[in-house]
Amino acid sequence: MIAPTPPLPFPAPALPPRVALIHDWLTGMRGGEKVIEMLGGLFPEAPLFTLFHFPGSVSPAIESHSIRTSFLQRAPGIRNHYRSYLPLFPAAIEEFDLSGFDLVVSSSHCVAKGVIAPPDAFHLCYCHTPMRYAWDQEHAYFPNRRGIKARLRSVTLSALRAWDVSSAARVNHFVANSRFVARRIQTYYGRPAEVVHPPVEVEFFTPGPEKREIPPGARADDYCLIVSALAPYKKVEVAMAACEKLGMELRIVGEGPERGRLEEMAGERVRFLGHVDQATLRDLYRGARFFLQPGVEDFGIASVEALACGTPVVAAARGGILDVVDDGRHGVLYPDWEGPLTLCDAIDKARRIGFNGLDLRERAESFSSARFTERIRSLIFRRFPR
Numbered sequence: 001m002i003a004p005t006p007p008l009p010f011p012a013p014a015l016p017p018r019v020a021l022i023h024d025w026l027t028g029m030r031g032g033e034k035v036i037e038m039l040g041g042l043f044p045e046a047p048l049f050t051l052f053h054f055p056g057s058v059s060p061a062i063e064s065h066s067i068r069t070s071f072l073q074r075a076p077g078i079r080n081h082y083r084s085y086l087p088l089f090p091a092a093i094e095e096f097d098l099s100g101f102d103l104v105v106s107s108s109h110c111v112a113k114g115v116i117a118p119p120d121a122f123h124l125c126y127c128h129t130p131m132r133y134a135w136d137q138e139h140a141y142f143p144n145r146r147g148i149k150a151r152l153r154s155v156t157l158s159a160l161r162a163w164d165v166s167s168a169a170r171v172n173h174f175v176a177n178s179r180f181v182a183r184r185i186q187t188y189y190g191r192p193a194e195v196v197h198p199p200v201e202v203e204f205f206t207p208g209p210e211k212r213e214i215p216p217g218a219r220a221d222d223y224c225l226i227v228s229a230l231a232p233y234k235k236v237e238v239a240m241a242a243c244e245k246l247g248m249e250l251r252i253v254g255e256g257p258e259r260g261r262l263e264e265m266a267g268e269r270v271r272f273l274g275h276v277d278q279a280t281l282r283d284l285y286r287g288a289r290f291f292l293q294p295g296v297e298d299f300g301i302a303s304v305e306a307l308a309c310g311t312p313v314v315a316a317a318r319g320g321i322l323d324v325v326d327d328g329r330h331g332v333l334y335p336d337w338e339g340p341l342t343l344c345d346a347i348d349k350a351r352r353i354g355f356n357g358l359d360l361r362e363r364a365e366s367f368s369s370a371r372f373t374e375r376i377r378s379l380i381f382r383r384f385p386r
Contacts, residue, residue, distance in 0.1 A: 019046040020098050022106035022115050024089075025082065026053040026062065030229075031198055031301045032128050035177075036107040037061050038199050038372060039126070042380075043105070049096045049115070051089060052078055070095055087156050090114055090163045103380070106171075114167030122383050125171040126196070126376075129181050129298040130188045131164065132233065133157075165189060175379065178299045178320035194379065197323065199372035200304040202364050204278065207310035207357055208286040223249035224347070225288035225311070227281065227302040230256030234295040235316075237262060240270050241340035242294075246347060250292075251284060285309035290350055293321060294336065294343060300324060307331075308364035310357040314346050328353065330363050 021043065023036045037059055040048065048065040052073045055063070070092035072078060072085055089111045096115055098104060104117040109128040117123045144150055168174075168189035176182035176193040185193040224243055228234045236252065243250040244267045251271045252262075263272060276284070285291070291306035291313045299320035303313045307330060315321045316336030327333040332353070334346035 018101045019043045019103045019105065020101040020117075021046045021048045021065070022093075022096075022104065022108070022112045023048060023050045024108060024110040024112045025051045026058045026067070027082070028054075028057050029059060031299070032107055032109055033058055033062065034201075034301070035126060035128070035198050035372075038369060039105055039107060039376065040065055042373065042376065046105075049098075051092050051111075052082060054079060068096070086160070090160070090167070103383070111164075111167075113171055114163065116170065123170060123172045124175065124379065124383075125173070126175045126177070127181060127185055127193065128177055128198075130184050131160075136184075173379070173383075175376075178323045180319045180322065181298050195323075196372065196375040196379070197367050198299055198301060199369035200301055200308065200364065200367045202304075202308045202368050205282055205285065205305045205308040205364070207308075207361060208283075222289040223251055223287070224290050224292050224314075225251050225253070225284055225306070226292050226294075227253045227284075227305070228256075228293075228295070229254050230258040230262060232258060234258075235336075236294065237265055238294040238336075238340050238343055239292045240266060242292075242343040242347060244269055245340065245344050248289075248347070251288070253281060253284065281305075282309060285311050290314045290331070290347060292343070292347075296336070297321060304364050304367045307360045310360050312350060312353075312355045312360060314343070314350050324363070324367075326363075329355075330360055331355075 021036065021040060026033065040046065040062060046065065047068055049068045051070045053067050053069050072088060072092050075085055078085065093111045093114050094116050098115065098117050101118060101121050104115065104121050104123040106112040106115060106123065106125045108125055110131050113125040113127060165188065168191055174185055174191050174193035175196050176185055177198045179195055182193040182195050185191055224239065226236060226239055228236060230236060236258065239250060240262065249269045249271065251273055253273045253276055255274055259272065285306050286309045288311050291303060291311050293300055293303055293313060293315035296316055296319035303315060303321060303324050306313055313325050313331035315325060315331065315333055317333035318336060325331045325333060332346045332350040334342050
């Protein structure tokens with residue numbers, strides 16, 4: 001992976017005496033890990049507290065910190081079955097001793113925001129999302145609602161929701177990665193959140209020499225691209241059905257528990273590529289006619305990477321994508337409740353639009369790592385001025 005240019009650390013007069021970084025877990029480099037990497041660049045001496053860490057799974061920049069794990073690090077089978085330990089996550093995050101820290105910065109999509117900071121410390125939480133599987137997407141993650149196992153799971157999730165709400169009071173200031181997530185924070189926690197979009201490596205993801213003007217009309221080598229974890233709420237099967245109907249190739253980058261089921265459904269025009277390196281991913285973005293996002297994303301870093309490479313986005317018109325794409329200018333947005341036929345219509349509409357590659361690139365650059373760093377610095381300086 002090509003690491004982003006690290007931000008300059010805070011100058012000595014602005015650095016509080018002690019800073020603690022918190023992240024849910026370190027098992028791979030996804031959007032949340034890119035955020036904690038940038039936050040760690042601001043505070044290079046800060047220790048990083050996390051439930052468990054699989055060495056070598058994240059960037060050298062993250063692993064340069066003193067990483068402190070919970071008792072779950074030693075739990076049997078944690079590497080392959082860590083989701084089974086979900087009921088223990090709240091107790092594990094609360095076990096960390098943060099005595100003596102003045103600033104606690106958490107990067108949370110699960111329980112990291114529930115860490116117990118000293119009463120005189122300031123806790124800034126960058127919330128990627130309130131945990132989806134415990135709130136509005138429980139039925140998507142757990143469609144089987146029958147039997148004793150399902151009943152026990154419901155009881156566990158009910159207790160987890162109660163803890164999730166009560167622990168939100170431990171945060172002094174919430175930062176959301178999109179307006180969509182800010183509304184979810186307000187709905188579930190009753191707290192306002194300031195929006196700071198996550199950093200995207202627009203310096204690396206750039207257009208190829210041919211991607212400046214994108215004329216309307218189809219080409220024989222057209223393909224659509226999805227870059228996504230293969231999870232139920234991503235709705236990858238909708239894109240598969242739409243591309244099959246249109247006679248377009250669909251290339252899918254990513255892994256997840258849905259891969260086997262999706263492969264059984266796939267027609268001849270669907271290619272599953274699994275994990276790919278960053279250079280290959282950039283080539284795929286550059287070569288794609290459209291980037292598809294049929295599911296509702298909290299933000300959608302991959303959609304910005306596609307724009308940075310000069311590729312228009314066709315996406316369901318809900319969630320964080322509304323912060324990214326202006327319909328008709330950077331791609332096409334469509335109502336997602338009518339299934340594959342609506343996505344077919346959106347792709348057809350996109351084919352008739354001559355997108356300006358410079359517009360796509362300019363939009364992507366507004367989500368740069370430098371912009372993210374500037375916004376986070378500003379937030380922290382409000383509490384700890386120079």
